[in-house]
Amino acid sequence: MTKKTVFYCESCGYEAPKWMGRCPKCLAWDSMKEFKIEKEISRDRTKPTLITDDALPEERIILNIPEMDRVLGGGLTCGSSVLIGGDPGIGKTTLSFLIASRMIELGYEVLYVSGEESLRQLSSRKTRLNLKGPFSILTTNRLEDILSAIAEKVYHLIIVDSIQSIYNSDLSMLPGSINQIKDVSSRLIMEMKKKEITHIFIGHVTKEGAIAGPKILEHMVDTVLYFEGDKTLPYRLLRVTKNRYGPVDEVGIFQMRPDGLVSVDNPSRFFLSDREHMGTGSTIFPYITGTRPILLEIQAITPKTTFSMPKRLSLGYDINRLYVIVAVIEKVTGRPFFDRDVYVNVTGGLKITEPAVDLAVAASIISSYKDKIIGSQTAIFGEVGLTGEVRKVVNMDLRLKECERMGIKKVLCPLGVEYTSNMEISSVKDVKTLYERL
Numbered sequence: 187m188t189k190k191t192v193f194y195c196e197s198c199g200y201e202a203p204k205w206m207g208r209c210p211k212c213l214a215w216d217s218m219k220e221f222k223i224e225k226e227i228s229r230d231r232t233k234p235t236l237i238t239d240d241a242l243p244e245e246r247i248i249l250n251i252p253e254m255d256r257v258l259g260g261g262l263t264c265g266s267s268v269l270i271g272g273d274p275g276i277g278k279t280t281l282s283f284l285i286a287s288r289m290i291e292l293g294y295e296v297l298y299v300s301g302e303e304s305l306r307q308l309s310s311r312k313t314r315l316n317l318k319g320p321f322s323i324l325t326t327n328r329l330e331d332i333l334s335a336i337a338e339k340v341y342h343l344i345i346v347d348s349i350q351s352i353y354n355s356d357l358s359m360l361p362g363s364i365n366q367i368k369d370v371s372s373r374l375i376m377e378m379k380k381k382e383i384t385h386i387f388i389g390h391v392t393k394e395g396a397i398a399g400p401k402i403l404e405h406m407v408d409t410v411l412y413f414e415g416d417k418t419l420p421y422r423l424l425r426v427t428k429n430r431y432g433p434v435d436e437v438g439i440f441q442m443r444p445d446g447l448v449s450v451d452n453p454s455r456f457f458l459s460d461r462e463h464m465g466t467g468s469t470i471f472p473y474i475t476g477t478r479p480i481l482l483e484i485q486a487i488t489p490k491t492t493f494s495m496p497k498r499l500s501l502g503y504d505i506n507r508l509y510v511i512v513a514v515i516e517k518v519t520g521r522p523f524f525d526r527d528v529y530v531n532v533t534g535g536l537k538i539t540e541p542a543v544d545l546a547v548a549a550s551i552i553s554s555y556k557d558k559i560i561g562s563q564t565a566i567f568g569e570v571g572l573t574g575e576v577r578k579v580v581n582m583d584l585r586l587k588e589c590e591r592m593g594i595k596k597v598l599c600p601l602g603v604e605y606t607s608n609m610e611i612s613s614v615k616d617v618k619t620l621y622e623r624l
């Protein structure tokens with residue numbers, strides 16, 4: 187063992203190899219403090235390995251939580267590191283308890299490390315969620331406790347709730363500070379990867395919604411998931427933003443119930459539960475998340491404005507695209523909207539970024555403006571160009587298949603769509619045609 191000396195700024199965490207009177211990053215005076223780090227000199231050297239054309243087998247565990255398995259790209263990869271971030275109280279601990287319970291049911295050894303809740307709290311949560319099996323729980327905030335637990339027993343899965351609550355007592359920085367998170371996560375990942383233990387870190391998020399701590403945390407792990415949703419609504423979305431073992435545009439949908447989280451198998455039915463009451467300004471749009479289509483309702487209202495500048499407001503749809511859609515409707519129909527406010531809403535609190543929704547947004551605005559009901563039997567999709575033309579979009583067959591499955595009778599879509607079914611496929615050349623047809 188040798189000792190290495192480093193200096194950290196107490197106020198911003200800047201690391202320097204030598205002492206400085208003033209931190210070059212945050213410009214604080216006399217903030218550099220000395221740390222001694224023990225460094226092991228290893229005589230073993232890792233040698234390069236030749237990989238052949240035959241891929242090394244990748245082992246996955248199917249958790250039997252359909253939405254989670256799908257988002258992970260077909261189950262939890264053995265030995266992988268997963269980071270789950272989310273707002274306070276959104277259900278991160280509930281989700282990780284569910285994963286732990288399923289792993290225990292499958293016969294794996296699981297250690298649940300909690301730096302936030304007491305044993306009593308966790309035990310009553312387990313009873314409330316009706317989860318089976320004896321849970322191995324370690325309530326600690328110290329990194330050393332986790333490392334010694336790993337050294338003493340073989341675990342297949344370790345869940346750390348939360349990574350921000352764990353600290354290394356050798357460092358003088360506060361728990362949750364950038365350098366603590368960096369140090370704790372890199373040591374844990376290194377140790378667990380070496381022992382091929384699958385690990386899940388729960389992460390807090392900042393006010394802006396990003397995972398709290400250094401960006402490097404997201405680089406270090408294999409998979410980053412965000413657990414999101416409107417706390418006033420019963421469902422939660424599990425969104426993947428990074429995955430070394432699967433696609434990154436999948437979204438898992440769960441329902442939060444008093445007895446825990448339940449996977450939503452038929453999201454179209456879930457999001458369109460109130461189809462009978464669709465009035466003017468409402469249209470159905472077949473949305474694609476990852477590989478899965480979901481029918482959603484797009485709503486718009488266009489009341490006479492009482493402001494000097496008409497208001498444009500959008501929830502779940504890009505506001506700039508709304509400006510474009512309104513401008514296109516004005517141009518191709520010759521009807522100005524300067525005396526009208528335009529409000530658009532994607533029901534269920536989903537955020538849609540794909541341009542395929544443009545035509546449904548335009549149809550909702552026109553439906554509200556003309557006071558004509560489109561109804562719950564018609565679905566609409568297509569991208570709208572600046573000259574008002576309607577363009578083809580990706581995954582049209584998938585969208586049409588979902589519409590057919592959900593009993594839609596008519597689909598308004600771009601020209602050139604070929605799909606054989608009992609549904610009426612009505613091609614829309616441009617926004618002007620749409621305006622005349624509604």
Ligand SMILES: Nc1ncnc2c1ncn2[C@@H]1O[C@H](COP(=O)(O)OP(=O)(O)OP(=O)(O)O)[C@@H](O)[C@H]1O
Pocket residue numbers: 272273274275276277278279280281302314444
């Ligand atoms: N005793 C309870 N009875 C019914 N519902 C509860 C109870 N405790 C928690 N919940 C519900 O479970 C939800 C999720 O709680 P959970 O602790 O899993 O969230 P979290 O994301 O881990 O929060 P935190 O950021 O505080 O760790 C809560 O918002 C609440 O609606």
Ligand SMILES: [Mg+2]
Pocket residue numbers: 278279280302347
């Ligand atoms: Mg929690």
